[in-house]
Amino acid sequence: MELLLKPWPWYVSGPLITLVMALLLYFGKSFGMSSSLRTFCAIGGGGRYTKFFKFDWKAQSWNLMVVLGAIIGGFIATHFLSDGSVIDLNEKTVMELHTLGFKDVGESLMPSEIFSWNAVGSLKGLLVLIFGGLLIGFGTRYAGGCTSGHAISGLSSLQRPSLIAVIGFFIGGLIMTNFILPLIF
Amino acid sequence: MKHLKFLLVGIFFGIVLVKSEAVSWYRIYEMFRFESFHMYGIIGTAVLTGIVFLQIAKKGLFKNIDGTDILVPLKDRGFVRYIVGGSLFGLGWALIGACPGPLYILLGTGLYSIIIVIATAILGTFIYGILKDKLPH
Numbered sequence: 052m053e054l055l056l057k058p059w060p061w062y063v064s065g066p067l068i069t070l071v072m073a074l075l076l077y078f079g080k081s082f083g084m085s086s087s088l089r090t091f092c093a094i095g096g097g098g099r100y101t102k103f104f105k106f107d108w109k110a111q112s113w114n115l116m117v118v119l120g121a122i123i124g125g126f127i128a129t130h131f132l133s134d135g136s137v138i139d140l141n142e143k144t145v146m147e148l149h150t151l152g153f154k155d156v157g158e159s160l161m162p163s164e165i166f167s168w169n170a171v172g173s174l175k176g177l178l179v180l181i182f183g184g185l186l187i188g189f190g191t192r193y194a195g196g197c198t199s200g201h202a203i204s205g206l207s208s209l210q211r212p213s214l215i216a217v218i219g220f221f222i223g224g225l226i227m228t229n230f231i232l233p234l235i236f
Numbered sequence: 237m238k239h240l241k242f243l244l245v246g247i248f249f250g251i252v253l254v255k256s257e258a259v260s261w262y263r264i265y266e267m268f269r270f271e272s273f274h275m276y277g278i279i280g281t282a283v284l285t286g287i288v289f290l291q292i293a294k295k296g297l298f299k300n301i302d303g304t305d306i307l308v309p310l311k312d313r314g315f316v317r318y319i320v321g322g323s324l325f326g327l328g329w330a331l332i333g334a335c336p337g338p339l340y341i342l343l344g345t346g347l348y349s350i351i352i353v354i355a356t357a358i359l360g361t362f363i364y365g366i367l368k369d370k371l372p373h
Binding site: 144190194 | 240241244245246247249250254256258259260261263264265267268269272273274277278282283284285286290293300302306307308309310311313314315317318319320321322324326328329330333335336339340341342345347352354355356357358359360362363365366368
């Protein structure tokens, strides 16, 4: 039980993520979380504007159940399966983030400097979340998948397009973390 | 409740991603600074076990629930959409510290401001849908 409550090591977590992919494939579906964003567009009537959102979204309702489950899983893990451990980050990372103005580094999953209502209440804070969301939504659909669809499913099935997409993820991620974040914070 | 199994898979997914800290902004930052092996270990072992699983499935040793072959859908050929779309997503991933799955999981952990990101991610997907035919793929 104690092992369950502590953070799980990478060599346990990685194969368990693959188990999620394997279960979905076994059930005749595939692992792709960003598809749900497209489904929400279809539910919201996006089909009136472009045929890209004109499809029978009910056929995707299984993926919305995965989404609902993910929300519940997040709740369960935080409330019943956590011992409040501080994230065991590299000392260097913590120092860098202190320099950028982040306090309490690793004490929660997400920095309050970005996600607290106080931060979101400022224009800069609000714009960070809005632009971040737009980039995630636009980028994943343009690339035809996100971490689950490309990095896990696509690389596991040795698909070249997914390798290109993952290289793209890293180009964008490296630029943001190393060059843009220091300008924002 | 033929969808119950998907709900359970989702719950399992949510728990694994929280317990692995893969939903943490700090872990994503650390990954893109190359200062920790943690995320590379997670993605690496996931891909390696995934390759083994799919190769075994390819040999026809087991089928899916409908009795047909286990296959990951093939991605369309292309280059521009993957490198450009991927880079745009990467910018958002590193800024928010979460990809689409974790956005939902974080909502469950009680991080309610993430709703703004989910809403604008849906909007971003909508904008792509509108512009799709004008973009190079």
